[in-house]
Amino acid sequence: MTPTSGSALAIDGSPLKLSEIETIANGFSKVTLMPAARERVKASRTVIESILASGETVYGVNTGFGKLADVRIPAEHLADLQTNLVRSHAAGVGEPLSEAESRAMLLLRANVLAKGCSGVRPEILDLLLAMLNAGVHPVIPARGSVGASGDLAPLSHLALVLIGEGEAIYRGQRISGAQALSLAGLSPVQLAAKEGLALLNGTQAMTAVGALTTRYAQCLAAIADLAGAMSLEALKGTPAAFDSRIHAARPHPGQIASAANLERLLENSSIRESHRSAAVDSRVQDAYCLRCMPQVHGAVRGVLDHVAHILEVESGSATDNPLIFANSGATLPKVVSGGNFHGAPLSYAFDYASIALTDLASISERRIDRLINPDINEGLPAFLTANAGLSSGYMIAHVTAAALLNECKVLAHPSSTDSVPTSGGKEDHVSMGMTGALKLRQIVDNLEKILAIEILCAAQGLDFRLPLRPGPAVAEAHTRIRALVPHLNEDRSPAPDIEAISKAIRNGQLTE
Structure with missing residues (x-):
């Protein structure tokens, strides 16, 4: 567990929990660097200084980059080399990442540099954390990364602000990076050998977007249980399929958790009691979209837990190149080139999550259809009016x-199966991990809206079951929904109602 100091999060390069990333991204909690991490950073920098003093040629320290790795750079141009690297790689386009995503990137980049494998001076980490703590958020265009050598373009836009260039959001205003630093009482840095490369090589853009998205998706998996329970009550379904014995016989943890949650939500329902006997209800089983909620919702929970684990490992992983191993024995090189910047582990995970969450959206859409369709909605009025x-x-x-579901299905096509060679063929296989993260984010946004629509329809269906009432948990959710959106007595635009429920989901009003 990452140590904390008071209300601050102290980082040392160890993995961060998604909840910690979310807390820092969405708030303004302070982040500090642990003393032991500072010493490791100093030790790795000493290795770089020794290389410079010896005149040895080492990639990324005194050479060009990518296809230009064979070009030796004279000592008097090494600072210009790093600055030029940042400027030239800041080629991002499109809408900027959110301030929360920018904050997550600052946190993640600082944390992986704190491992002491990157050869930067402590001043670089100090400025990253000072920007985070002061609320200086680099403007980072969302598109332009192929996910190897890491998220080069997004991280370059972050690094621009450190050198007093680029743009940043400070106290709600989009201004120049230099002005934002000045207003926050901070000074830009002059990059030294290896430092530009250390800031650019990494997976922190895709990790930031993926971490915040996955964290929210886990909340939506719980909301799906609530929406499904409401729909089942409105459709006079049976909770028999959620019997714990069924799920103990197929003990996937997510399935067991979802079934238990559904049982809790459906306890003590007068709607259920009204149709329990065969004389009243001749149905033997509900449709799959109701009966198989634990199997589908639970499998999604399992996917998200797996993806969360991958992201947490990545949050404490050194992902630049070359890496510095200051404490290696005398017979081992202290600077080693590799490929930890390749985003494959994340890219595969994002595609996996995209598929699972699209299916969660699909089962929700099927329940919406059952609620409004007069041929199958168990006596509710056509289209719930x-x-x-x-x-x-x-x-x-x-x-x-x-x-929205159609869009999710299109976006669920894997991006990780594609690769476009770049950098003159030197970087000939890339992950497209940032594409995967952005697709996943859109799928989650669509899922939120689909669940909001199901909740609206289910609440309307419950209104038509009065005076019969659902169990206390569903009844409480219904009360909260009706405090936000009134019963649909006559046609009105559903758009504001959908947004009101979506906002309630985002704010956690329906999570309990």
């Missing part, structure tokens, strides 16, 4: 869910 024909009710809200 009392005046079907004159009113369309939630007909087009379902169409919106279908459109």
